[in-house]
Amino acid sequence: MKAILAAGVTALALLASPAAAEDMAGKVQVKVLGTYVAPDGNITKVQSVDTGTTLGATAAGITDPYDTEANDNVVPTVAIEYFFSNNVSLETICCFTQHDVDGTGALAGAEMVSNARVIPATFTAKYHLGDAAFRPYVGAGVAYFLWLQDKPGETARALDVTDVDLSNEFGFALQAGADFAINDKMALTVDAKKYFIDTTASFYEGNTLALKTKHELDPWVVSAGVAFTF
Numbered sequence: 001m002k003a004i005l006a007a008g009v010t011a012l013a014l015l016a017s018p019a020a021a022e023d024m025a026g027k028v029q030v031k032v033l034g035t036y037v038a039p040d041g042n043i044t045k046v047q048s049v050d051t052g053t054t055l056g057a058t059a060a061g062i063t064d065p066y067d068t069e070a071n072d073n074v075v076p077t078v079a080i081e082y083f084f085s086n087n088v089s090l091e092t093i094c095c096f097t098q099h100d101v102d103g104t105g106a107l108a109g110a111e112m113v114s115n116a117r118v119i120p121a122t123f124t125a126k127y128h129l130g131d132a133a134f135r136p137y138v139g140a141g142v143a144y145f146l147w148l149q150d151k152p153g154e155t156a157r158a159l160d161v162t163d164v165d166l167s168n169e170f171g172f173a174l175q176a177g178a179d180f181a182i183n184d185k186m187a188l189t190v191d192a193k194k195y196f197i198d199t200t201a202s203f204y205e206g207n208t209l210a211l212k213t214k215h216e217l218d219p220w221v222v223s224a225g226v227a228f229t230f
Contacts, residue, residue, distance in 0.1 A: 023086065024083040024085070024086050024089075024128075024229075025083055025084065025085050025086060026083065027082075027083050027229055027230065028080065028081065028082055028083075028229070028230045029080075029081040029083070029089075029227050029228065029229050029230075030078065030079070030080055030081075030227070030228050030230070031077075031078065031079040031080075031081070031189055031191075031223075031225055031226070031227045031228075032076075032077075032078060032225050032226055032228075033076070033077040033078070033079060033189070033191070033223040033224065033225035034074065034075075034076060034077070034223065034224060034225055035074065035075050035076070035077040035095065035097075035221060035222070035223040036072065036073075036074050036220075036221070036222045036223070037072060037073045037074070037075060037097045037099075037219055037220075037221050038072045038219055038220045038221075038222075039070040039072075039099060039217045039218070039219035040069065040070065040216055040217060040218050040219070041068050041069045041070030041099075041101050041215050041216070041217060042067070042068065042069065042215065042216045043067040043068050043213050043214070043215055043216075044198070044214050044215065044216045045213070045214040046211075046212070046213050046214075067103060067104060068101050068102065068103055068104060068112060068213075068215065069101070069102060069104055070099040070100065070101050070102075070116075070215075070217065071099055071100050071102070073097050073098060073099060075095050075096070075097045075098075076095065077093055077094070077095040077223055077225075078093070078094045078095065079091055079092070079093045079094075079191075079223075080092055080093075080094070081126070086128065087127055087128050087129075088125070088126070088127060088128075089125075089126045089128065089137075090123065090124070090125055090126070091123070091124050091126055091139065091141075092121075092122060092123050092124075093120070093121075093122050095119070095120070096117055096118060096119045096120075096148065097117070097118060097120070098115055098116065098117045098118075099113075099116050099118070100113060100114050100115065100116070100153065101113035101116065101153070101201070101215070102153070103155070109155075110153070110155040110156075111153030111154045111155045111156070112152070112153045112155060112156050112164075112201070112203075113150060113151070113152065113153050113156070113164055113166070113201060114151045114152065114153040114154070115149060115150075115151055116147060116149065116150040116151070116166055117147070117148045117149040117150075118145050118146065118147050118148065118166075119145070119146045119148060120143055120144075120145055120195070120219075120221070121143065121144045121145075121146060122141060122142070122143045122144075122173055122193070122195075123141045123142055123143075124139040124140060124141030124173060124175050124193075125139060125140065125141055126138070126139035126175065127139065130178075132181055132184070133180070133181045134178065134179075134180055134181070135178060135179045135181075135187075136176075136177070136178040137175075137176070137177055137178065137179075138175065138176050139174070139175035139176070140172070140173065140174050140175065141172065141173055141175070142170065142171070142172055142173070143170070143171045143172060143173050143195055143197060144168065144169070144170050144171075145168060145169050145171065145197055145199065145217070146168050147165075147166040147167075147168055147199070150164050150165060150166045150201075151164065152164045152203065156203060160205050160210075161203045161204065161205060161210060161211075162204060162205060162206055163203075163204040164201055164202065164203050164204070165201070165202045165204070166199045166200070166201050167199050167200040167201075167202075168199075169197055169198055169199050169200075170197070171195055171196050171197025171198070172195075172196055172197075173193050173194065173195045173196070174193065174194050175191065175192070175193045175194075176191075176192055177189065177190050177191035177192060177223075178190055179227055184229070185228060185229050185230075186226065186227065186228055186229070187226070187227040187229070188224075188225075188226060188227070189223075189224070189225055189226065189227045190223070190224045191222070191223045191224075192220070192221070192222045192223075193220070193221040193222075194218070194219075194220055194221075195217065195218060195219050195220075195221065196218055197217050197218065198214055198215060198216055198217060199214075199215050199217055200212060200213070200214050200215070201213050201214075201215060
């Protein structure tokens with residue numbers, strides 16, 4: 001009986017003690033995620049307007065910063081992370097996401113850009129806290145939004161716009177999240193990033209530039225999934 005009681009006390013003590021920190025230095029973590037992407041898309045500047053083209057009643061002199069918005073989307077994402085030490089790592093993500101840009105305010109109901117697809121290439125340096133069971137982290141890094149496809153929306157086409165081009169741009173991102181260990185090779189993970197990045201949309205009638213607008217994208221990107229350590 002004494003032996004059983006002693007074993008029970010020892011087991012309770014082990015459960016109550018903090019989990020031993022795993023040595024992550026040199027390891028790679030691959031995360032398979034579902035990701036919610038929520039961009040803004042607000043017009044912040046009209047840079048030039050062809051005198052024969054109007055998109056909305058105030059297109060030549062927009063003062064409301066909420067004249068357009070990009071739709072939200074949910075996409076699969078893969079993140080790859082290399083640990084330099086238990087606390088410091090570098091992460092990149094792999095995905096693409098599709099968005100439309102529609103009018104609000106003075107441009108309400110106008111479909112300006114359709115099926116715009118972007119790769120949000122991102123590298124973040126992360127600092128991890130906690131222990132093997134629960135590892136919160138914060139991070140920051142650079143991003144490059146590479147547009148693979150961008151088409152004029154229905155409203156733009158009705159105004160004889162034949163092509164639209166969204167500029168590839170650099171920006172930066174802030175990040176926070178946490179990993180919840182299932183075992184030493186697998187964890188549940190949640191992550192949130194806030195991007196700060198713009199793009200310029202150029203609308204063309206044939207080869208003639210008709211309208212150029214600058215858009216504040218600044219998306220929130222929230223993910224959840226499973227992490228595998230190798």
